[in-house]
Amino acid sequence: MSELERHSYDVVVIGAGGAGLRAAVEAREAGLRVAIICKSLFGKAHTVMAEGGVAASMGNVNSSDNWQVHFRDTMRGGKFLNHWRMAELHAKEAPDRVWELETWGALFDRTKEGKISQRNFGGHEYPRLAHVGDRTGLELIRTMQQKIVALQQEDARNHGDAESHIKVFAELTITEILKEGGKVSGAYGYWRETGNEVLFEAPAVVLATGGIGKTFKVTSNSWEGTGDGHALALKAGGHLVDMEFVQFHPTGMVWPPSVRGLLVTESVRGDGGVLTNSEGKRFMFDYIPEVFKDKYADNEAEADRWYGDQTNNRRPPELLPRDEVARAINSEVKAGRGSPHGGVFLDVSKRLPADVIKKKLPSMWHQFKELADVDITETAMEVGPTCHYVMGGIEVEPDTAAAVGVPGLFAAGEVAGGMHGSNRLGGNSLSDLLVFGRRAGAGAAAYIKASGKNPVSEASVRGASERLNAPFTRVGGENPYTIHQELQQTSNDLVGIIRTGKELEEAIVKLAQLRSRVSTAKAEGGRAFNPGFHLAIDLDNMLLVSECIARSALQREESRGGHTRDDFPAMNPEWRQVNSISAWNGKSVDVIQQKLPSLPKELFDLFELDELKKYLTPAEITSVKGGA
Amino acid sequence: MSAAEKMVKLRIWRGDAKDGALQDVEVEANEGEVVLDVIHRVQATQMSDLAVRWNCKAGKCGSCSMEINGKPRLACMTRMNMFEEGETITVTPLRAFPVIRDLVTDVSFNYKKAMEIPAFAGPTDLKPGEYRMQQVDVERSQEFRKCIECFLCQDTCHVIRDHEENKKSFAGPRFFIRIAELDMHPLDTLRNRKKTAQEEHGLGMCNITKCCTEVCPEHIRITDNAIIPMKERVVDEKYDPIRWLGSKIRKREGIN
Numbered sequence: 053m054s055e056l057e058r059h060s061y062d063v064v065v066i067g068a069g070g071a072g073l074r075a076a077v078e079a080r081e082a083g084l085r086v087a088i089i090c091k092s093l094f095g096k097a098h099t100v101m102a103e104g105g106v107a108a109s110m111g112n113v114n115s116s117d118n119w120q121v122h123f124r125d126t127m128r129g130g131k132f133l134n135h136w137r138m139a140e141l142h143a144k145e146a147p148d149r150v151w152e153l154e155t156w157g158a159l160f161d162r163t164k165e166g167k168i169s170q171r172n173f174g175g176h177e178y179p180r181l182a183h184v185g186d187r188t189g190l191e192l193i194r195t196m197q198q199k200i201v202a203l204q205q206e207d208a209r210n211h212g213d214a215e216s217h218i219k220v221f222a223e224l225t226i227t228e229i230l231k232e233g234g235k236v237s238g239a240y241g242y243w244r245e246t247g248n249e250v251l252f253e254a255p256a257v258v259l260a261t262g263g264i265g266k267t268f269k270v271t272s273n274s275w276e277g278t279g280d281g282h283a284l285a286l287k288a289g290g291h292l293v294d295m296e297f298v299q300f301h302p303t304g305m306v307w308p309p310s311v312r313g314l315l316v317t318e319s320v321r322g323d324g325g326v327l328t329n330s331e332g333k334r335f336m337f338d339y340i341p342e343v344f345k346d347k348y349a350d351n352e353a354e355a356d357r358w359y360g361d362q363t364n365n366r367r368p369p370e371l372l373p374r375d376e377v378a379r380a381i382n383s384e385v386k387a388g389r390g391s392p393h394g395g396v397f398l399d400v401s402k403r404l405p406a407d408v409i410k411k412k413l414p415s416m417w418h419q420f421k422e423l424a425d426v427d428i429t430e431t432a433m434e435v436g437p438t439c440h441y442v443m444g445g446i447e448v449e450p451d452t453a454a455a456v457g458v459p460g461l462f463a464a465g466e467v468a469g470g471m472h473g474s475n476r477l478g479g480n481s482l483s484d485l486l487v488f489g490r491r492a493g494a495g496a497a498a499y500i501k502a503s504g505k506n507p508v509s510e511a512s513v514r515g516a517s518e519r520l521n522a523p524f525t526r527v528g529g530e531n532p533y534t535i536h537q538e539l540q541q542t543s544n545d546l547v548g549i550i551r552t553g554k555e556l557e558e559a560i561v562k563l564a565q566l567r568s569r570v571s572t573a574k575a576e577g578g579r580a581f582n583p584g585f586h587l588a589i590d591l592d593n594m595l596l597v598s599e600c601i602a603r604s605a606l607q608r609e610e611s612r613g614g615h616t617r618d619d620f621p622a623m624n625p626e627w628r629q630v631n632s633i634s635a636w637n638g639k640s641v642d643v644i645q646q647k648l649p650s651l652p653k654e655l656f657d658l659f660e661l662d663e664l665k666k667y668l669t670p671a672e673i674t675s676v677k678g679g680a
Numbered sequence: 681m682s683a684a685e686k687m688v689k690l691r692i693w694r695g696d697a698k699d700g701a702l703q704d705v706e707v708e709a710n711e712g713e714v715v716l717d718v719i720h721r722v723q724a725t726q727m728s729d730l731a732v733r734w735n736c737k738a739g740k741c742g743s744c745s746m747e748i749n750g751k752p753r754l755a756c757m758t759r760m761n762m763f764e765e766g767e768t769i770t771v772t773p774l775r776a777f778p779v780i781r782d783l784v785t786d787v788s789f790n791y792k793k794a795m796e797i798p799a800f801a802g803p804t805d806l807k808p809g810e811y812r813m814q815q816v817d818v819e820r821s822q823e824f825r826k827c828i829e830c831f832l833c834q835d836t837c838h839v840i841r842d843h844e845e846n847k848k849s850f851a852g853p854r855f856f857i858r859i860a861e862l863d864m865h866p867l868d869t870l871r872n873r874k875k876t877a878q879e880e881h882g883l884g885m886c887n888i889t890k891c892c893t894e895v896c897p898e899h900i901r902i903t904d905n906a907i908i909p910m911k912e913r914v915v916d917e918k919y920d921p922i923r924w925l926g927s928k929i930r931k932r933e934g935i936n
């Protein structure tokens with residue numbers, strides 16, 4: 053083989069979604085040389101699909117909003133399993149991160165006063181989501197992509213080379229994080245186009261690889277969501293926190309089959325859409341959990357008044373946090389009150405005039421018109437739960453986004469864990485990407501100033517290369533597509549929206565079998581742009597992630613947020629005190645429980661005591677109150 | 681209702697930069713599927729190394745651009761039921777860009793052009809959070825920011841489709857709307873965007889055939905809302921100083 057392609061940078065950012073791009077901007081502005089690596093073309097990352105908006109308590113629509121309210125909503129949404137410090141930083145910094153995008157050229161929808169408009173979303177007390185119609189993710193990614201181009205233009209002027217400080221390596225997959233002396237030294241991967249291998253030497257690596265949706269059969273995620281970053285971190289010695297928490301978005305398309313899982317944005321409900329069953333009943337009123345009774349309307353008249361007057365009415369139950377709505381839909385379908393294709397009905401046609409629907413929800417209108425022959429201004433949509441987001445992820449230090457246990461490794465965005473606890477609120481991901489993307493870039497910059505270079509050894513390179521080439525050298529193996537389909541089916545059936553101990557045990561056995569089959573999965577054909585080979589590599593990551601999910605889910609004997617156990621249907625304050633930590637022992641995944649850091653007094657005091665009593669044990673409450 | 685299966689005929693271009701040919705395949709198709717679904721089934725069952733780009737499968741990312749029966753389209757938004765029963769569907773890579781392999785082309789031309797357009801230049805006297813803009817004033821630019829960079833408009837534009845030599849001096853419709861977007865941004869401070877569009881980015885080579893508008897999956901009115909207004913105003917500014925002055929004076933008097 054020809055000479056190995058080598059690059060040397062200060063920071064390598066893996067991922068060009070919102071988190072990766074924001075990290076890259078920060079690192080470059082700190083004067084570092086940055087490589088941005090992504091599996092797709094630049095500007096195509098999964099963030100592009102985000103629709104509803106980015107949550108930030110700017111208070112443009114309701115001036116009562118502020119970071120404390122946002123913090124409270126986030127903790128409630130996550131059922132208090134969130135890392136409080138992440139939720140605090142997030143709520144405090146999100147407005148600045150959104151305003152900053154405007155100075156880079158973003159054009160959000162406006163209020164009458166000319167400020168950034170904000171819309172309602174599930175779990176947010178006030179209208180809080182800055183948005184551009186229903187294509188907010190596109191605006192976010194394009195703005196940052198263009199910011200990076202702007203920085204490159206500046207570098208061209210100052211250094212005569214546009215790529216002197218930021219270079220994008222698109223359509224390149226990283227397969228390994230390299231370490232020397234216990235610290236990060238670089239990353240190894242291959243060009244998707246040619247299959248040729250590439251070495252990046254860098255003392256700091258930021259993982260911003262997004263989610264894991266492709267381990268499930270019905271998902272809103274694109275092919276990129278194969279949990280690569282989760283697996284890379286595990287193999288590098290990092291930990292994953294709370295992997296049992298997977299968000300099933302309540303409203304994915306259910307028909308036709310080829311688009312099953314595709315997202316129907318929550319804005320449909322935020323803007324007035326209602327959920328009904330086959331009997332025409334607005335069933336969400338039957339599913340308001342005790343902890344939310346004082347915040348959600350228990351009758352249609354009040355719920356409908358809320359759209360016009362939010363001060364004197366409680367919110368419609370369609371806007372409960374996602375886990376609640378997804379479970380409710382699941383129950384209606386199971387009870388035989390579903391729609392013809394196994395979902396329920398979501399209707400805006402009777403609620404808003406056709407032109408308003410087209411103006412407020414343009415991409416939804418197109419999506420249904422073009423992919424399902426349904427005109428949503430005339431007919432109800434059929435929707436059902438779809439795997440959407442993973443709350444679990446790499447355990448990080450909140451302030452620096454440094455991965456716990458791996459010096460030089462940083463993580464931000466969906467791949468990082470802790471911020472959202474057991475359930476993420478809509479709009480809180482895009483803001484998370486910005487807040488912690490920036491912090492990861494800054495964290496990496498500070499780390500490098502203190503630590504300096506860390507050369508990669510030839511032995512590491514050889515090892516990484518061998519592992520990468522395995523799919524070509526295997527004999528007589530299986531088609532990776534078949535294994536992938538079985539994995540997706542297993543996740544959907546056994547680790548899905550409602551779980552039982554028995555099924556989770558079955559899943560673990562099944563995953564081990566799949567793993568041994570993957571070790572013989574052979575890639576056919578040559579190295580150039582070979583999707584069979586790519587899938588063989590990705591499968592390994594997906595299996596590892598699935599194992600973390602199944603094992604963590606088996607241990608957690610309660611139901612909370614994105615984890616529902618049929619055999620342990622209640623939420624249990626004892627379980628709120630621990631995170632599930634997954635680690636890789638070289639052969640399989642170990643899961644242990646680790647104590648959650650407790651809420652400091654000043655944040656504790658933001659809540660009513662009566663509310664805290666629903667989540668915290670009496671002992672915890674006394675210890676915080678007494679310990680002040 | 682069950683997802684009725686039937687067999688469909690596909691003719692797929694396979695090859696690389698050096699050499700290639702159309703190959704015929706027959707594959708199952710189910711109700712409601714799009715061309716990309718069927719290509720994926722070919723990949724999973726018959727040609728595991730068939731190269732095709734895609735990402736969102738929802739018409740949002742602009743990755744799956746190709747030519748279907750000779751027309752530039754997104755494969756994920758092209759329904760199988762738009763073809764005649766028994767019709768052979770021909771899929772080929774974008775013609776305006778060099779082939780890498782099979783249906784994947786080298787679109788780096790577009791990223792180079794993006795680099796040539798001066799970035800947004802915001803006002804220096806406003807801090808973050810102080811921007812005030814009316815919805816009506818941002819809407820024009822917002823239309824152009826819907827662009828998903830599928831580059832179908834670039835592919836179809838005859839100025840570069842069969843004229844490699846024009847690529848150097850022609851940014852293409854995707855980047856005309858980028859310039860228009862910045863030009864119409866209420867707070868952009870850079871002057872002369874229209875003039876440089878004409879003089880440096882090849883706006884003058886466009887003869888308003890409107891082919892770009894026709895293929896745009898986002899239904900952006902590239903010609904009517906971006907190219908023509910820019911051309912008109914370039915003409916104003918270039919050749920009609922009196923009228924230009926007139927508009928300034930009217931503005932000052934608050935009549936405009």
Ligand SMILES: Cc1cc2nc3c(=O)[nH]c(=O)nc-3n(C[C@H](O)[C@H](O)[C@H](O)COP(=O)(O)OP(=O)(O)OC[C@H]3O[C@@H](n4cnc5c(N)ncnc54)[C@H](O)[C@@H]3O)c2cc1C
Pocket residue numbers: 066067068069070071072089090091092097098099100101102103104105106107188189224225226227260261262263272273274276280281315440441464465466467478479480481482483485
């Ligand atoms: C349909 C949809 C709608 C959504 N709407 C909203 C919303 O309205 N509001 C909200 O807050 N959130 C929303 N979300 C969630 C949110 O969009 C995602 O959580 C978020 O975009 C993730 O961003 P990220 O930067 O972490 O990663 P991504 O945007 O997923 O990017 C990951 C990047 O990592 C790269 N990568 C991955 N693995 C590798 C590897 N091995 N080597 C090299 N590169 C790699 C990928 O190529 C990609 O560039 C939505 C999600 C979906 C699916």
Ligand code: SF4
Pocket residue numbers: 836837838839852853885886887888889890891892893903907
């Ligand atoms: S209108 Fe102009 S830019 Fe558009 S396709 Fe025709 S020549 Fe090209």
Ligand code: SF4
Pocket residue numbers: 742826827828829830831832833834853854857895896897898899900902
């Ligand atoms: S303007 Fe339309 S056709 Fe051209 S790249 Fe953008 S979305 Fe595609």
Ligand code: FES
Pocket residue numbers: 733734735736737738739740741742743744745754755756757
């Ligand atoms: S795959 Fe994203 S536009 Fe077709």
